Amino acid sequence: MRSLRWIGLLALYVGAQAVALLLAEPFRSAGLVTSSNPQSVTAPLEIIVIIVLAPLLILYIARRQGGLAALRHLILFAIAASLYITLYATFSAIYPALLLPPPYGAELAYSPAVTLAAIVSAGLYLLLLMEPQWYVVDLVGFLAAGSLIAILGISFAVLPAFILLVALLIYDAIAVYGTKHMVTLAEAVTDMKLPILLVMPDSAGYDYTNAPSLQEQRAQPTEQREALFMGLGDVVIPGTLVVSAFIWLPTTPAVLGVGGNLWAGIGALLGSLLGYAILMRLVLRGNAQAGLPFLNGGALAGYLLAYALVFRSFTFGLTGGL
Numbered sequence: 001m002r003s004l005r006w007i008g009l010l011a012l013y014v015g016a017q018a019v020a021l022l023l024a025e026p027f028r029s030a031g032l033v034t035s036s037n038p039q040s041v042t043a044p045l046e047i048i049v050i051i052v053l054a055p056l057l058i059l060y061i062a063r064r065q066g067g068l069a070a071l072r073h074l075i076l077f078a079i080a081a082s083l084y085i086t087l088y089a090t091f092s093a094i095y096p097a098l099l100l101p102p103p104y105g106a107e108l109a110y111s112p113a114v115t116l117a118a119i120v121s122a123g124l125y126l127l128l129l130m131e132p133q134w135y136v137v138d139l140v141g142f143l144a145a146g147s148l149i150a151i152l153g154i155s156f157a158v159l160p161a162f163i164l165l166v167a168l169l170i171y172d173a174i175a176v177y178g179t180k181h182m183v184t185l186a187e188a189v190t191d192m193k194l195p196i197l198l199v200m201p202d203s204a205g206y207d208y209t210n211a212p213s214l215q216e217q218r219a220q221p222t223e224q225r226e227a228l229f230m231g232l233g234d235v236v237i238p239g240t241l242v243v244s245a246f247i248w249l250p251t252t253p254a255v256l257g258v259g260g261n262l263w264a265g266i267g268a269l270l271g272s273l274l275g276y277a278i279l280m281r282l283v284l285r286g287n288a289q290a291g292l293p294f295l296n297g298g299a300l301a302g303y304l305l306a307y308a309l310v311f312r313s314f315t316f317g318l319t320g321g322l
Contacts, residue, residue: 005228006280008200012142013230013276017239017269019146020153023086024243026093027150032086034155038248043156044164051233052171055185062188072192073129079144079195080125086147087117132193134201134208134227141195145235152236153243158317161244162300168237169296176290183288186231190214198235201227218288228283234291238272238299241265245303249317253310260310264303264317267310271302 035043061067091113124143127136156164175182189196191213199208206226211217217225242265251259275298282289307316 005200005202006284009198009228009230009280010273010276012138012145012198012200013235014269014273016142016145016149016235017242019142020149020239020243021246021265023090023146023150024154024247027086027089027147028154028247030089030092032089032151032154034151035160038155038160039157041160041163043160044167047152047164048167048171051168055175055181059181059185059188068188068192072194075192075194075196076125076128079128079140080121082147083124083140083143084117084121086151087120087143088113090147091116128193128195132209134199134206135204137193137195137208138198138200141198141232141235144195145232145239148232148236149239149243152240154247156240156244157248158241158244159319161241162318165237165241165292165296165300168233169292172233172290172292176288182290186229186288187214190229196232198230198232199227200230218286221286225286231291234295237292238268238275238295241268241299241303242272245307245317249307249311255310263310264306267306268299268303271305272296272299274298274302 034047037043058071061071092111095112095116124136124140128140152164153161172182186197190211193208201208208227211226214229217227245264245268246261249261249264251261253260255263272295275294275296278298279289279291279294304316308314311317
């Protein structure tokens, strides 16, 4: 089981990208975009600022007396609210609103999506609050990752997505290898048992609620560590380019019956998987690693290669925001 932990994380990674591709069109129809102008090169700046500042704010609050508990409740509530919105959009695509028959009046409608989204999001919130075992954390993280990837992918065309990936690639390297505050953040998040980190243990019976801190686990020899961890951002950010290519590029030319847009997205995914393989080799040696330099770098390279091969052009779909 120990040697298969990276495969479990890989399944979560690929699965989240697949879910995002399925959700992209329904989310765009529901208007779940973060930018009024997805083609603008400045579109990702707000997200970049939030991602840079949020860890600093979390660390500041976590160091205050009682801050860790208050922050955990606040983040859990925000996660539940976000899940409700995205689950409602997802269920609405599956279960359309129903007109109520007389005597209630045909002008009244009932949407099963409202009830389903409320039940699922509230149930997951309570599970995270009372029994945040690793499989609960991973389930919520998986759902959140798929939704976030879809939302960011429909919000940013290819050029803004490129800017997002490059900027966060650089930031992650600085935050992990330079200032190291991202390592400190990971330790705080592990203590709070939040779905900001995906967890893959040695065995299904791993008790995440009583697990040692990430700092204590990192002090152990690699072969004695009980779980591998991967930041949710390492899944979401490279996936943004996968969905962006699928949504914003033309479907023609088609190759083997598959549209060029999907081939470009698959290229980004395969490139990120190559980066994932290199990343896991380094992680299994025991040291904390910045994921985005490998994952984003691989996604960018894979996209460029796939685009050049399929579209036979070296504009790479990057001229839309210029």
